[in-house]
């Protein structure tokens with residue numbers, strides 16, 4: 416069934432593209448654009464530059480051929496460059512394009528039958544458009560289930576054939592024996608890990624992710640092989656604790672203390688103690704301010720291990736989170752079956768979930784990690800039981816960083832410059848300065864006053880091309896969960 420369907424879909428794709436190439440073709444991005452002048456002056460605008468500095472009022476940003484050429488006060492009254500289109504952005508704020516560090520190009524598929532398997536559908540249409548609409552101009556995927564599709568998507572986006580963020584594609588999950596996900600290969604041993612990393616590096620992935628059940632031996636081999644290819648590796652681990660992973664040389668850990676198993680009493684090497692047991696332990700017993708946890712944080716910082724904040728997915732496991740008024744816009748993008756299932760699960764949790772101490776503890780951990788000098792980044796992680804939607808989830812994560820106690824400009828830095836720094840691209844993306852790519856998000860209102868303004872996206876510039884978020888969202892309305 417699946418094979419037959421795929422063949423017919425491929426044939427259909429071919430005939431459609433033959434038909435369209437016979438006609439005169441405008442840019443395939445045209446239907447999603449708001450501004451595409453090659454030389455632009457954005458003036459009378461508030462700038463939050465991504466470095467954590469305070470907002471600057473009444474600024475002017477000049478853009479030429481995809482790059483920022485100057486950032487200065489509008490009051491400097493310089494003449495406009497020849498042929499420039501000038502936009503008066505009074506009342507609006509510009510922040511750097513978000514650098515999403517835990518993104519996926521898949522979403523949980525609805526309508527799992529009784530006895531059916533957990534399964535995630537690739538979202539080649541909805542995910543890239545919704546990330547871009549939400550202001551995400553660079554996305555590292557945090558594990559891939561359909562890596563060839565992700566790699567081809569990246570090529571099509573880079574070639575200007577499809578709208579979407581610049582992608583840093585992660586290889587297939589490096590997972591051990593015992594996983595819940597049929598879509599993940601289970602490593603046989605360390606040699607298998609080496610083969611997988613070498614193969615996918617050659618295929619063009621630029622990142623790796625280790626998952627719950629792999630052994631320390633397999634992780635060590637994966638890290639060494641990834642590093643030999645100049646590629647960083649992150650992890651969402653269960654069989655291996657944070658300090659052990661840091662000692663093995665991992666570059667990044669996902670989700671934070673909410674998934675760290677190292678303090679679980681009686682844990683055995685290379686064994687995942689079980690997710691609900693760990694969750695209960697963290698919720699009821701673990702003290703984030705204890706000397707053990709603070710020493711672990713020091714250790715991560717000393718080993719330069721970054722942490723990715725994924726508060727937006729974490730909060731969905733608590734009761735009535737996010738508040739419904741924060742979820743409504745994302746809900747409209749879900750396929751009807753996916754929306755129904757999300758809402759049903761949400762009501763169940765509202766009845767049974769305790770007020771989530773895990774979220775509170777994770778927030779505290781992220782503050783402690785940053786005050787110890789750690790590099791905290793942010794991402795959306797559109798998984799869980801659904802409802803966390805690309806782009807919307809990235810915005811929500813920034814709101815939750817503010818709830819966690821970071822200032823709005825610090826939270827924006829976590830979601831922009833910090834990710835760029837981890838990727839080694841801080842000279843070209845992640846902040847607003849001359850010479851950098853013109854990846855800019857224009858917001859109505861001021862997120863430094865009210866962080867919810869991060870949702871009021873007016874234009875998203877990616878390398879100077881201005882996308883219309885409303886058109887991007889409208890084009891995939893009702894499709895999340897099916898394509």
Ligand SMILES: [Zn+2]
Pocket residue numbers: 517519557558796797798
């Ligand atoms: Zn994930």
